[in-house]
Amino acid sequence: MQLPVYFDYAASTPVDPEVVGLMADCLRRPELAANPAALGHAAGRAAQALVEAARAQVAALINAQPDEIIFTSGATEADNLAVIGTAWFRQARGRHLVTSLTEHKAVIESCRHLATQGWRITWLRPDAEGLIAPAAVEAALEPDTVLVSLMHVNNETGVVHDIAAIAAICRRHDVLLHVDAAQSAGRERIDVRAGQIDLLSLSAHKIYGPKGVGALFIDQERVRRVSPLLFGGGQERGLRPGTVATHQVAGMGEAFRLAAQRLPDEARHVTALRDQLWSGLRQLPGILLNGHAERRSGHILNVSITGVEGESLFYSLADLCVASGSACTSLSNEASYVLRALGRPAALAQSSIRFSFGRQSTAAEVDFAVEYVLRAVQHLRSFSPIDVPGA
Numbered sequence: 001m002q003l004p005v006y007f008d009y010a011a012s013t014p015v016d017p018e019v020v021g022l023m024a025d026c027l028r029r030p031e032l033a034a035n036p037a038a039l040g041h042a043a044g045r046a047a048q049a050l051v052e053a054a055r056a057q058v059a060a061l062i063n064a065q066p067d068e069i070i071f072t073s074g075a076t077e078a079d080n081l082a083v084i085g086t087a088w089f090r091q092a093r094g095r096h097l098v099t100s101l102t103e104h105k106a107v108i109e110s111c112r113h114l115a116t117q118g119w120r121i122t123w124l125r126p127d128a129e130g131l132i133a134p135a136a137v138e139a140a141l142e143p144d145t146v147l148v149s150l151m152h153v154n155n156e157t158g159v160v161h162d163i164a165a166i167a168a169i170c171r172r173h174d175v176l177l178h179v180d181a182a183q184s185a186g187r188e189r190i191d192v193r194a195g196q197i198d199l200l201s202l203s204a205h206k207i208y209g210p211k212g213v214g215a216l217f218i219d220q221e222r223v224r225r226v227s228p229l230l231f232g233g234g235q236e237r238g239l240r241p242g243t244v245a246t247h248q249v250a251g252m253g254e255a256f257r258l259a260a261q262r263l264p265d266e267a268r269h270v271t272a273l274r275d276q277l278w279s280g281l282r283q284l285p286g287i288l289l290n291g292h293a294e295r296r297s298g299h300i301l302n303v304s305i306t307g308v309e310g311e312s313l314f315y316s317l318a319d320l321c322v323a324s325g326s327a328c329t330s331l332s333n334e335a336s337y338v339l340r341a342l343g344r345p346a347a348l349a350q351s352s353i354r355f356s357f358g359r360q361s362t363a364a365e366v367d368f369a370v371e372y373v374l375r376a377v378q379h380l381r382s383f384s385p386i387d388v389p390g391a
């Protein structure tokens, strides 16, 4: 087994070899290296054909039409375009948005930006298990609400929100719904039509595609338009000007095609590993599962460990690539705001570990992780005895 063991598939995934092959072709072969907007010659049309094929593959994974997909630089940009672009475009109708405290920073900071410009934001707080009740969404709607933005699967805890019920409420009140699906695409089934979703953000690198590319789905009947955030040429229907990066987009398309094929097998694979890890780790006295025990996606296990200090815990797990709630490992120097929003005290948010699994994860790696964590925690507790509940 190669150390350190990679358990951070929720942060990014290795690019699938088939995706790498296609991307390399796009970069190397002169006949595909043309500008996909150069429709006056055969090479430009060949590049455009690749882009359009990728658009159809991305659309297919979520049951959208190809012309409802706008390529962006990632889910961060897609979230910005959905939230700020919708707010700007609809500001004559109202300047109120509803979102939650456990969204990705791309949504949170977009909303905070709007708040500085005079929009009102309602920040929903999840329950202790990380879920937002659909009734709480309904209660937050006001006559001038233009958008509800809630994620499908939370990137820290893996909890799955009841998007279908929330979407039904948004439709009934004629409010648009944006869903950040960066963690769920390729891992959970998504059907924007059956699910009544109006805007949906996607990322390629969370599902074995390249970094630096993503997409925003915009329902053509219900939304039609949002305001662009960038200005330039007319690419991507004027919503995302700039030369389309053929190799990135083609790589995303191929990754999404593979994800559609492999979704059921992969979901089973990661869920089995997650359950194996949890049944090993739960022997540890004073370990807590973060997030709802059932309503969660198979690829993430997030735990907090009592009786150890977050930073020491993190540094004693050097052979594991995991995400930690400890402030020292975050860009913003704060303990996980997601776990804090679930009501976890700062110390428990700090001593949390997120394991996430993917295509290459194995049962042997999980066995190793169980042993390794148990030993590290026993060691830490042995020289800084703190009362451990249940020990």
Ligand SMILES: *Cc1c(COP(=O)(O)O)cnc(C)c1O
Binding pocket: 010, 011, 073, 074, 075, 076, 077, 104, 106, 151, 153, 154, 155, 180, 181, 182, 183, 202, 203, 204, 205, 206, 212, 213, 214
């Ligand atoms: C990773 C992630 C993003 C950001 O995606 P990028 O493509 O890296 O910009 C947004 N939302 C969620 C839920 C994510 O997990």
